[in-house]
Amino acid sequence: MSIQIDRNKCIGCRRCADICPGTLFCMKDSRACMRYPEECWGCVSCVKECPVHAISLYLGADIGGMGSRMTVRRTGSLLHWTVARPDSTTETITVDTRDANKY
Amino acid sequence: MKTTTLDTDILILGGGAAGCYAALTLREKAPDANVLILEKADIRRSGCLAAGVNALNAYIVPGKTPDFYVDYAKKDAHGIVREDLLLSMSERLNEVTHRLEQLGLVILKDENGNYVTRGNRNVKINGENIKPLLAQAVRECENVTVMNRVNAVDYIVENGRIAGVFANDVREEKIYFIRCRACICATGGAAGLYRPNNPGFSRHKMWYPPFNTGAGYAMGIRAGAEMTTFEMRFIALRCKDTIAPTGTLAQGVGAKQVNAHGEIYEQKYGLTTSQRVYGTVMENREGRGPCYLRTKGITPEQADSLKKAYLNMAPSQTLKWLENGSSPDEENVEIEGTEPYIVGGHTASGYWVDSDRMTTIDGLFAAGDVAGGSPQKYVTGALAEGEIAAEAAAAYVQRPLGSVSEAYMQQRTEEVQKYFENTGLFTTEQLEEAMQGIMDHYAGGISTDYGFTESGLELADQKIQRLIQLSDSVHVSDMQELTRLFELRERLLVCRVVIAHLADRKETRWHCFAENLDHPQSDDSWLKYVNSRYENGEIHMLHRELVGRHERYEHSN
Numbered sequence: 111m112s113i114q115i116d117r118n119k120c121i122g123c124r125r126c127a128d129i130c131p132g133t134l135f136c137m138k139d140s141r142a143c144m145r146y147p148e149e150c151w152g153c154v155s156c157v158k159e160c161p162v163h164a165i166s167l168y169l170g171a172d173i174g175g176m177g178s179r180m181t182v183r184r185t186g187s188l189l190h191w192t193v194a195r196p197d198s199t200t201e202t203i204t205v206d207t208r209d210a211n212k213y
Numbered sequence: 214m215k216t217t218t219l220d221t222d223i224l225i226l227g228g229g230a231a232g233c234y235a236a237l238t239l240r241e242k243a244p245d246a247n248v249l250i251l252e253k254a255d256i257r258r259s260g261c262l263a264a265g266v267n268a269l270n271a272y273i274v275p276g277k278t279p280d281f282y283v284d285y286a287k288k289d290a291h292g293i294v295r296e297d298l299l300l301s302m303s304e305r306l307n308e309v310t311h312r313l314e315q316l317g318l319v320i321l322k323d324e325n326g327n328y329v330t331r332g333n334r335n336v337k338i339n340g341e342n343i344k345p346l347l348a349q350a351v352r353e354c355e356n357v358t359v360m361n362r363v364n365a366v367d368y369i370v371e372n373g374r375i376a377g378v379f380a381n382d383v384r385e386e387k388i389y390f391i392r393c394r395a396c397i398c399a400t401g402g403a404a405g406l407y408r409p410n411n412p413g414f415s416r417h418k419m420w421y422p423p424f425n426t427g428a429g430y431a432m433g434i435r436a437g438a439e440m441t442t443f444e445m446r447f448i449a450l451r452c453k454d455t456i457a458p459t460g461t462l463a464q465g466v467g468a469k470q471v472n473a474h475g476e477i478y479e480q481k482y483g484l485t486t487s488q489r490v491y492g493t494v495m496e497n498r499e500g501r502g503p504c505y506l507r508t509k510g511i512t513p514e515q516a517d518s519l520k521k522a523y524l525n526m527a528p529s530q531t532l533k534w535l536e537n538g539s540s541p542d543e544e545n546v547e548i549e550g551t552e553p554y555i556v557g558g559h560t561a562s563g564y565w566v567d568s569d570r571m572t573t574i575d576g577l578f579a580a581g582d583v584a585g586g587s588p589q590k591y592v593t594g595a596l597a598e599g600e601i602a603a604e605a606a607a608a609y610v611q612r613p614l615g616s617v618s619e620a621y622m623q624q625r626t627e628e629v630q631k632y633f634e635n636t637g638l639f640t641t642e643q644l645e646e647a648m649q650g651i652m653d654h655y656a657g658g659i660s661t662d663y664g665f666t667e668s669g670l671e672l673a674d675q676k677i678q679r680l681i682q683l684s685d686s687v688h689v690s691d692m693q694e695l696t697r698l699f700e701l702r703e704r705l706l707v708c709r710v711v712i713a714h715l716a717d718r719k720e721t722r723w724h725c726f727a728e729n730l731d732h733p734q735s736d737d738s739w740l741k742y743v744n745s746r747y748e749n750g751e752i753h754m755l756h757r758e759l760v761g762r763h764e765r766y767e768h769s770n
């Protein structure tokens with residue numbers, strides 16, 4: 111389980127480092143980096159927090175990951191979750207945070 | 214190393230569900246008291262609630278009573294619960310739920326404005342933002358200060374009374390000595406004691422937060438507080454690989470547990486939490502695995518709703534579906550048992566507390582997953598306990614502040630310094646791996662289908678003690694590394710207590726949770742609490758009679 115940081119997008123705001131429940135980030139050359147990739151819980155707090163969507167979540171190969179990445183964007187009360195597969199196809203699910211779970 | 218001394222009236226350790234709610238309670242019950250929360254992460258997204266939750270699992274639905282909830286929890290724990298604690302918690306579940314709604318939590322309502330329930334005990338919510346909502350409410354409390362990235366390490370106890378806490382900054386070279394009048398421990402349970410389902414790259418893809426490392430337990434153990442029921446480990450039945458919760462499948466869409474032949478096997482073994490795990494273990498062992506939750510056949514709309522529900526709680530499960538181009542209506546969801554956790558909010562392990570949630574250390578309270586005796590707390594139960602503990606702690610604000618001696622401060626500072634100067638061969642990571650291997654192999658981990666023998670436990674304890682010695686000489690290079698070493702050391706001590714408890718209960722009351730291969734039957738002469746106290750490096754066991762539902766329990770001896 112881990113996250114990947116796109117260092118070209120990162121603006122060095124430290125929000126990911128400040129939110130991570132495991133204190134797993136470090137900052138190098140004013141950009142975020144993952145200090146302990148194997149220790150990510152997959153809670154996606156950093157993915158939600160990053161203002162420029164530089165962080166994506168992926169499943170390690172040991173738990174069946176096949177290279178897709180998940181990101182999330184917020185517009186108002188909506189969370190748009192996008193999975194980008196290695197073959198460049200994407201799929202987005204939008205969740206309205208004002209709606210309760212049906213199940 | 215910078216040393217800071219601080220004073221506060223009431224000190225809360227851990228700003229999770231219980232800790233945050235204790236702070237909100239103190240805003241009302243002790244508005245003039247200074248309250249300080251120490252949180253090793255950031256209270257906006259820390260602890261169990263970081264990714265969100267699926268439902269409120271503990272609620273008294275219309276037509277049911279708090280007694281109904283107590284009965285359920287007692288049955289699920291096969292009788293080993295503190296009914297007094299369960300009852301006082303259950304009586305507050307609905308009030309804390311309303312408060313959550315006032316804080317902004319979305320709760321599903323019908324056309325008459327009543328909460329929509331799920332089964333007999335749950336209400337449906339959107340729990341993605343439950344933690345930021347609690348954190349925001351805490352931030353608005355004028356008398357509450359939050360210190361994020363500060364890790365509590367040890368209590369300072371004076372003549373049986375809490376005097377303060379020693380803590381370290383997780384990022385900066387700073388240590389703290391904090392004096393208080395009363396303290397509420399709410400650091401959650403312990404994950405990472407046993408080798409996890411996926412010990413390689415995804416080793417932290419576990420159900421319980423890997424960052425809840427049992428600090429509160431270890432601090433209490435070291436300080437000689439009485440602990441209860443550590444032998445009742447919690448093993449969760451979870452989605453394979455992502456270790457995502459299954460409640461939304463089982464209770465939400467009514468998915469049954471089926472084996473590889475499609476046979477529903479859950480009735481065969483019983484429906485308590487431990488029996489559901491045991492059934493899955495047995496089906497696999499007898500060659501009828503893998504096991505699944507049968508979601509095939511639900512409607513595509515239901516499948517879409519499930520994908521959304523997982524995004525609000527365990528997004529990796531939805532990622533898995535989308536990545537594979539699969540969907541729960543087309544494919545059953547494979548399940549597996551996790552490694553054992555120690556979690557007083559699901560089972561009954563934790564501090565031995567009185568009816569007010571005070572531990573055996575005067576002025577030290579415990580709430581949430583760290584407090585024992587009261588399983589099936591879930592979020593709302595943790596909040597309720599935070600409230601009960603805070604109300605009791607509020608009565609302590611008139612007490613004098615504890616004191617911390619110069620000698621103590623110097624000793625702790627030197628100890629921290631020593632870790633920076635150490636030249637030991639082994640790293641924290643290596644010792645952690647060794648610990649998890651020992652626990653897995655000799656103390657009933659996944660690889661033995663959770664079973665253990667007394668001879669195995671003896672070996673486990675010897676080996677864990679050796680690791681404790683080795684951990685003395687681990688070298689650290691910064692505060693993050695120091696924190697991780699402290700986490701390892703607390704886990705090692707918790708392991709010792711788990712081993713001692715597993716060895717003490719000479720029966721198998723709960724399959725898997727405490728699968729004692731030397732005593733494979735349940736034996737009602739063991740309808741009592743197994744408790745322990747740590748003194749001078751030794752764990753002393755004691756047994757206590759069950760406490761009744763309407764009793765008020767006070768510590769006496």
Ligand SMILES: Cc1cc2nc3c(=O)[nH]c(=O)nc-3n(C[C@H](O)[C@H](O)[C@H](O)COP(=O)(O)OP(=O)(O)OC[C@H]3O[C@@H](n4cnc5c(N)ncnc54)[C@H](O)[C@@H]3O)c2cc1C
Nearest residue numbers: 227229230231253260261267268270365428581582591592
């Ligand atoms: C993945 C998951 C899903 C769940 N889903 C549901 C659900 O759908 N419905 C439901 O009702 N319940 C659910 N639960 C259970 C519920 O979340 C917990 O019972 C509840 O959060 C426990 O509260 P707590 O305050 O004891 O622990 P936590 O909320 O985990 O808080 C503990 C806090 O202490 C901090 N801490 C730990 N050690 C230290 C230290 N040394 N110094 C300072 N701070 C420290 C942690 O960072 C954390 O913030 C779920 C639990 C998990 C793990």
Ligand code: SF4
Nearest residue numbers: 130150151153154156
């Ligand atoms: S997903 Fe969670 S645990 Fe992993 S790096 Fe991001 S914030 Fe930290």
Ligand code: SF4
Nearest residue numbers: 120121123124126160
């Ligand atoms: S939150 Fe995003 S932009 Fe900010 S430091 Fe982290 S990765 Fe970079």
